[in-house]
Amino acid sequence: MFIPDLLYRTVHATHYQRVFFVGDIHGDFTLLSHALRDVRFSDSDLLVACGDLIDRGPQSLEVLEFFLDNENAVSVLGIHESMALQALFDDDPDDQREWFGAGGEWSDAVDRHRLESALKQALEEFPVAMEVITPGVCVGVVHAEIPFDSWDEFRDFLVLRDPAEWKKGRRDISSKFPRGRLIKQALKGKSRIESGESASIEGIGMVVAGHTPVARAKQLGNQVWLDTGAGYPDREGAGLSLLEIGPDAKRVRHYSSLLHGAKQRT
DSSP states (O other): OOOOSOOEEEEEOTTSSEEEEEOOOTTOHHHHHHHHHHTTOOTTEEEEEOSOOSSSSTTHHHHHHHHHHOTTEEEOOOHHHHHHHHHHHSOOHHHHHHHHHTTGGGGGGSOHHHHHHHHHHHHHHOOSEEEEEOSSOEEEEESSOOSSSBHHHHHHHHHTOOHHHHTTOSTTGGGTOHHHHHHHHHHHOOHHHHHTOOOOOBTSSEEEEOSSOOSSOEEETTEEEOOOBTTOTTSTTOEEEEEEEOSSOEEEEEEEOGGGTOOEEO
16 A cells, blocks of 8 residues: 555635535546536636546546646545555556456556656645635545544644654555554545444544445535445446535535436436
């Protein structure tokens, strides 16, 4: 598991007209583009992704580059980006087999230099966790789940780490250091949503995550999961969910896969 250079990032979004959060996209740039056109997304808006921009879908590189090339589109690191980094830069055949088994075979059809360049940039820019300060609420973003009951503790855990510890190497760091194991939970954990834990995370207005596929956006306490199955076009109703958060309200839009007619439901 690759650990990004940037573990925590704060995004001040008070100057944007609207702020949208999007679940796992998994290489379906056509569906993402359809959703953004539908809400008339513009340079005055901000789009925040929960990671897993890539894999399964053939347009994975286009999705990744969209978030790297546009200042008003940001993302946390997903487990699939971490797997891709491990496979491409650790030179272990087992890592590549694991990545391809999880949907990374699309990479054989794209320019290798372009792919490596994008993933290196993602390693520098996509944090494990992000705090988005909107006019109405502070929103925490993580790919899978927060391994603490307090956002402040999670932030301090990431920001106040001992730099010397991380210089020992990224490969398999999760099996060597407690911090690495907790970061692995942030990228892969499902315990909160599977247990139905409804207690809110303290110190933050809302936490938005993806990773665990749900039929519709799911809320437990102040936590919302937005992975509604993009990348699984054969699943009935699977698609992409956009959460718009404004000063006074929030709204979820769901876009079914274009193979099912790109229907919108709210």
